Amino acid sequence: MIVIVGAGITGLSIAYHLKKMDADFIIIEKEKEPGGLCRSIQSNNYIFDYTGHFLHGDSPYVARMAIELVPDIMRIERQSYIYLDKRFIPYPFQAHxxxxxxxxxxxxxIGYLYRKKRKPKNLEEWILTNFGIGMAEKFFFPYNRKLWQYPLNAIVPDFLSPFVPTVNLAGSQKDLGYNVEFLYPAKGIGEFTAALALNLPIFHGEVKRVDEEEVHFEKGKVKFDYLINTVPLPELLKMLELPEEIPSVFESLKWNSVLAVNIGVKGELFGFQNKRGYKRKVNPSGFHWIYxxxxxxxxxxxxxxxxxxxxxxxxxxxxxxxEISYSGEKPDKKVIERTIDQLSSLGFFEKGSVDHILPVYIPYAYPVYTMRRxxxxxxxxxxxxxxxxxxxxRFGGWKYTYMEESILExxxxxxELCQ
Ligand SMILES: Cc1cc2nc3c(=O)[nH]c(=O)nc-3n(C[C@H](O)[C@H](O)[C@H](O)COP(=O)(O)OP(=O)(O)OC[C@H]3O[C@@H](n4cnc5c(N)ncnc54)[C@H](O)[C@@H]3O)c2cc1C
Known part of the structure; x- marks a missing residue:
């Protein structure tokens, strides 16, 4: 019997493919609904995801599978910006x-043209080598420090390469990067994972302990021949009896957490400014996301x-x-008030038009690529x-991956298991 722990998109994809091959397996999931981070939340007639979850990538197999599971899935062209120096700049920064x-x-x-071309030893040097000091100080250093909540000179150099578009000094180029287009179901990413989970043998209950042959969860225990873990690695390590050398490894795993503040407002975004005639060079009102x-x-x-x-x-x-990144203690709720104030003063909405706020904590968001990882x-x-x-x-395998990779994995x- 194969036991999969966790019914996020990775566990569901393993199960979906095992089912096609008639394998003997079950999934154990602690939440009432499958999907993990790729679920959607219904709240006050709004639908929110665990921050934007857009299916991007270049695998024709995954695109076909998405269309098969959600026939009316939408194909969308990215609209993304950066807010910097009191202005909105089209993404990517380095091409605008x-x-x-x-x-x-x-x-x-000048920083780009005269940058030192050396073999970078850490993320800080990787940024300087690829973009030079000017772009590093303006965008890449502050953004990455805020996101990772970890010293950039203690992170390995090049794991971000597939995600960061190249520089274009000559002019505008919006169609750069790994997510120029993406697929998205009209009612949230949860539509996709719900379709993936249909008719799979999912047992609901939190796994508390794993020993050499059995998984112990809230509703009993199951003997396994093979166990695939997709729950965050630090959580799995707590469920096992470990030999001496492993706990030190456990302490070296680093990650950040994210507070996602979901906001519902009456009217259209930037509606107030749009009605008056938008005065800035770039009108971001149709944005999908802004850095x-x-x-x-x-x-x-x-x-x-x-x-x-x-x-x-x-x-x-x-x-x-x-999205607010943090490491360790949860941010004070005052940060939500400050966020609403700042967004309303930037013209996203009028403060009085906010009619719903739903904060959601994501305890495991980005595994950090430390030198020891x-x-x-x-x-x-x-x-x-x-x-x-x-x-x-992503968290079971402790890597910076996205949904397409989870499906293919x-x-x-x-x-491999059915060979
Ligand atoms: C802020 C943010 C934005 C993102 N945006 C995108 C995006 O736009 N596009 C994209 O492709 N990817 C995006 N990703 C990445 C994407 O979320 C992950 O690649 C994907 O969700 C990983 O799925 P998973 O199944 O590996 O993990 P998870 O979704 O974490 O699944 C793990 C499952 O294990 C369950 N579990 C945990 N503990 C136990 C236990 N003790 N017993 C039983 N079950 C347990 C959990 O409930 C969960 O269902 C984003 C990630 C973050 C953090």
């Missing part, structure tokens, strides 16, 4: 430098569900999410492989 004030534009260009690198904003990104799909908000209303993961994986326990997914694992 002429939107910056002249001094910062020249500094960015905020500057330190005076506690959040690093703001997105809009209703701009992606009008079904996400009641008629005549709009919705947003705000690769080695420590190997120690853990080698140890667990003796007990036929395999790690998978699930397919790969199922095929």
């Amino acid at each position: 430098l002429h939107y910056l004030p002249i001094y910062n534009r020249i500094k960015s260009i 905020f690198p500057e330190g005076n904003f506690p959040f690093y990104r703001v997105g809009s569900f209703s701009n992606v799909s009008s079904d996400m908000a009641p008629e005549g209303h709009s919705s947003l999410w705000v 690769e080695n420590d993961l190997k120690v853990i994986k080698d140890y667990l492989s003796h007990y036929n326990i395999r790690l998978a997914g 699930g397919k790969r694992i199922a095929e």
Whole structure:
């Protein structure tokens, strides 16, 4: 019997593919609904995700599967911006430098042309090598510090390469990067995971302990021949009896958490300013998400569900999410008030039009690629492989992956197990 712990998108994909091959398996999931971070929340007639969850990538297999599972899934062209120097700049920053004030534009260009080309030893050096000091100081350093909540010179250099578009000094280029287009169901990403989960053998209950042959969960225990773990690795390690060398590995795992503040408002976003005739060079009102690198904003990104799909908000209303990264203690709720004040003063909405606020905490958001991560993961994986326990997914496998990769990883694992 194969036991999959966790019915997030990775666990569901493993199960979906195992089912196609008639394998003997079950999934154990602690929440009432499957989907993990790829669920949607219904609240006051709004639908929110656990911050924007857009299905991007270049796998024709995953695109076909998404269309099969959600036939009316939408294909959407990214509308993304950066808010910097009191202005909205089209994303990516490094291909729209002429939107910056002249001094910062020249500094960015000179920094890029005269950057030191060396083999970077950490993320800070990787940024300097690829973009130069001007762009680093203006965008990449403050944004990444805010997001990772970890010293950039203690993070490995190049894991971000697939996600960061190249520089274009010549002019505007919006179609750069890994997520120029994405797929999205009209009623939230939960539509996709609900379809994936249909008719799968999911047992609901929290797994509390795993020993050499059995998984113990709230409703009993199950014997396994093979166990695939997709729950956050630090949580799995707490469920096992570990030999001495593993707890030190456990302490070295670092991650950030995210407070997602979901906001519902009456009327359209930037509606007040649009009616008066938008005065800025770039009108961001149709934005899907906007990056905020500057330190005076506690959040690093703001997105809009209703701009992606009008079904996400009641008629005549709009919705947003705000992402605030933290490490350790949860941020004080005052940060929500400050966020609302700042967004309303930037013209996103009028303060009095806010009719719903739903804060959601995401305790595991981004696993940090520390210098020890690769080695420590190997120690853990080698140890667990003796007990036929395999790690998978973003937090189970402790890697910076997205949904498409989870789906493909699930397919790969199922095929390997059924060989
Ligand atoms: C802020 C943010 C934004 C993102 N945006 C995007 C995006 O736009 N596009 C994209 O492709 N990817 C995005 N991602 C990445 C995406 O969320 C992940 O790649 C994906 O959700 C990983 O799925 P998973 O199944 O590996 O993990 P999870 O979704 O975490 O699933 C793990 C499951 O295990 C369950 N579980 C935990 N503990 C136990 C226990 N003790 N017993 C039983 N069950 C348990 C959980 O309830 C959960 O269902 C984003 C991630 C974050 C944090």
